Amino acid sequence: ALGAEIAACEGAFSADVLALGADWDPAPLLALTEGLHGTADTAPDRFAPAVTGALRRLRRVRSPELPVTVTGRPAVTGVTLTETAPRPLLLTAVTGADDRHRYEFATHQWEPGTRDYLLTLGVDASTDPLGVLLQLATVSVGDTTAPLLVRWLPPGVAVGAGGTGGGGGTLDAVNAATRMRAALNRGYAALDPMSREEAEQQFGIAVRLAHEIGAAWVLADIRKVADIVDGARGLVRVGPTVDRGTVREGRLHVASGHLLDLPAHAAGTPVKCPGCRHLAGPHARYCIACGRPM
Structure with a gap:
């Protein structure tokens, strides 16, 4: 019954839990906060300031959840989405029975500020041409949609960061x-x-x-x-x-959501490709736009 009520409220309400004492079962408290994208923690000795702080934080929430939708080509065999900042979190994908190439990820509370996500796709590229700009998928957040473009390079040509700090x-x-x-x-x-x-x-x-x-x-x-x-x-x-x-x-x-201290950017100064002038990370060995050695 609790699970059904939480599911009915998901995306419309949020909740934080401050647990008093220690004689309680954590399972329903965690189910509540996970389902409604809140946080759970034990109540500190100074209870009133903790409640005030929780209310102040919840009032800053602009949306209890905001779905990120990825729609892939038939060649896309799998999609994962990970929030890397401010909190490390692997999101769960929901696919519709009518469109198995559409993946919807429910994100947690949105407050003022920015978030970083890592999108990973599994693709069967055996029939795709080399050196041609291809659209693998679209990514939608709210009413905004952007294409995900790639260019496959010949076998043996690797694109990526060679070294630490990337x-x-x-x-x-x-x-x-x-x-x-x-x-x-x-x-x-x-x-x-x-x-x-x-x-x-x-x-x-x-x-x-x-x-x-x-x-x-x-x-x-x-x-x-x-x-x-x-x-x-x-x-x-x-x-x-x-x-x-x-x-x-x-x-x-x-479950209270400790932050992971991740670098905002790769260490070092970005470099330009000598051929197409596309910007790349400081440790890149090949240009991701044209495939030329850096």
């Missing part, structure tokens, strides 16, 4: 953050009820990934329920007893 590092960080959150959630689930071996394994994965991307909040949360023996190697030990309230608070904390 977009690949951002994608790696987003993927690591997604795996880290999933492992942290599984670790908490293993503690309630207690399954020490599974919890240590999952917390170990979360700790190792947190070290890689600098997510200090994950280390702080895990230390409340376990000892970190070797963070870089992901070695964690859970004691004989764990406070259930702390475990439930931790599950809400995972």
Whole structure:
């Protein structure tokens, strides 16, 4: 019944949760905030300022959700969309029965500011010509639509960033953050009820990934329920007893939307292709517009 009511309100309302005390089941609270694109966290000691802050933030929301629609050619075999900033989030695609080439992604609350997304397409290009500008798909946000254009290059010619500091590092960080959150959630689930071996394994994965991307909040949360023996190697030990309230608070904390510190731009100065003068990233080895070596 709760799921049906949440689904009926999705896209029209939003909700934030401040959980009082510790004697509650986090599952319905998380279902509410995930379905309505809000946040959930435990209530701080100073409750009134927390409520005021939540109301102030919700009043700034311009849209509880804004769909991003990708319509691909028949050659497009799969589409994924990842929000890279301000929060790392892999969005779920919904395809219609009448048009399986149309993918709709529901984004979370839109406030004033900008967002960065990474769109990835799987394509069967076996019958496409080389060197010709092709439209693979259209991307629509609200009433605005833009084409997605590509130009296939001959086999053996690679386009991309060769070195550190490019977009690949951002994608790696987003993927690591997604795996880290999933492992942290599984670790908490293993503690309630207690399954020490599974919890240590999952917390170990979360700790190792947190070290890689600098997510200090994950280390702080895990230390409340376990000892970190070797963070870089992901070695964690859970004691004989764990406070259930702390475990439930931790599950809400995972869902409260911690920001991932990602670079706004690739490090270095953009360079121009010597042939067509198209701008490329500082580490690009080939021009993405004409295919010539940089």
